[in-house]
Amino acid sequence: MAGGLSYRQLGTTGLKVSTLGFGASPLGSVFWPVKEDDAIATVHEAIRLGINFFDVSPYYGATLAEQVLGKALKSIPREKYYLSTKCGRYAEGFDFSAKRVSQSVDESLERLNVEYIDLIQCHDIEFGSLDQVISETIPALLKLKEMGKVRFIGITGLPLKVFHYVLDRVEPGTIDVVLSYCHLSLNDTTLLESIPYLKGKKVGIINASPLSMGLLTDHGPPEWHPAPEQLKSACADAAKHCRERGVSISKLALEYSLKNPDISTTLIGMSSVEQVRENVAVAREINIEQQPDHELYQEVEHLLQPVKNLTWSSGRQEN
Ligand code: NAD
Numbered sequence: 001m002a003g004g005l006s007y008r009q010l011g012t013t014g015l016k017v018s019t020l021g022f023g024a025s026p027l028g029s030v031f032w033p034v035k036e037d038d039a040i041a042t043v044h045e046a047i048r049l050g051i052n053f054f055d056v057s058p059y060y061g062a063t064l065a066e067q068v069l070g071k072a073l074k075s076i077p078r079e080k081y082y083l084s085t086k087c088g089r090y091a092e093g094f095d096f097s098a099k100r101v102s103q104s105v106d107e108s109l110e111r112l113n114v115e116y117i118d119l120i121q122c123h124d125i126e127f128g129s130l131d132q133v134i135s136e137t138i139p140a141l142l143k144l145k146e147m148g149k150v151r152f153i154g155i156t157g158l159p160l161k162v163f164h165y166v167l168d169r170v171e172p173g174t175i176d177v178v179l180s181y182c183h184l185s186l187n188d189t190t191l192l193e194s195i196p197y198l199k200g201k202k203v204g205i206i207n208a209s210p211l212s213m214g215l216l217t218d219h220g221p222p223e224w225h226p227a228p229e230q231l232k233s234a235c236a237d238a239a240k241h242c243r244e245r246g247v248s249i250s251k252l253a254l255e256y257s258l259k260n261p262d263i264s265t266t267l268i269g270m271s272s273v274e275q276v277r278e279n280v281a282v283a284r285e286i287n288i289e290q291q292p293d294h295e296l297y298q299e300v301e302h303l304l305q306p307v308k309n310l311t312w313s314s315g316r317q318e319n
Helices: 036-048 064-073 098-112 130-146 161-167 191-200 229-244 249-258 273-285 294-307
Strands: 007-009 016-018 020-023 053-055 082-087 117-122 150-157 177-181 204-208 265-269
Touching: 016 020, 020 273, 036 064, 036 273, 053 265, 064 098, 082 098, 098 117, 098 130, 117 130, 117 177, 130 150, 130 161, 150 161, 150 204, 161 177, 161 191, 177 191, 191 204, 229 249, 229 294, 249 265, 249 273, 249 294
Parallel strands: 020 053, 020 265, 053 082, 082 117, 117 150, 150 177, 177 204, 204 265
Antiparallel strands: 007 016
């Protein structure tokens, strides 16, 4: 019989996080409308089943995701979960200035109903000036760390090279975690190339969007999904192929991402109790020693081969 969820160290933070992490962007109704009661029940089910890492941002649903997550966590003892939120990206645009990020952390603390945030991350740094992130944003966050408002600092983004740029220019130990998304999934595995470097820098690695933000699902991606048509259509074909074999591509995709032992937690976006149960069941069955299925996996790999590692541009040209 399958055991419970597993937990891994998040870099050198000392946080032992569930390998399956809760991505809270869907709680901001960014994929489709989510009722508040359903959102709260989803978070409570995740806690009940052992998920202890929750990731959100003031950007998701223009602060809605933080508000709803805050309501859900109000009745949960603080030691039961780790909370990660972000700064620098907002519904109204990007602002990585020291003043804005400091104010933003105060606003997040209030919306989330907590006295401290475990991990504060500069959100999608490729849209800002990387030099400003290094010289102004990170020092501002270090001050908040001294004040006890945040415990650890991270950076997030789509192009992997922005992590290298920043980590090569800050004091070791300044940045604790990086969050990469859409680069370790069935259709895109480019994060693998950066893992030795990131491990060398002793940062914890979070992999987000194992379903490539909805590409690797039966219902398909939301309207706003930035992937090129060729990638959308190849993923839709792969999903159909899995359906015909009686398997959900989401299960296969999540299984693939969860198997990498260098990833502390894989963040999947969830907005229903059923999704939590389904995804926790997949995580419980994972056996790292065992190779992922088999024939079906190879067939999907073959179908996705023409679009392998195809991505989209994100952020400023110079980054
Ligand atoms: P994802 O790949 O996790 O896909 C989410 C979609 O898959 C949602 O529509 C969800 O309803 C659906 N889904 C979840 N479980 C499913 C299942 N079992 N079967 C079918 N569909 C299922 O993409 P995501 O939500 O964008 O990423 C996960 C989280 O990672 C986000 O919520 C966010 O917290 C974080 N993230 C951060 C950044 C960043 O910092 N720049 C970027 C992307 C994601």
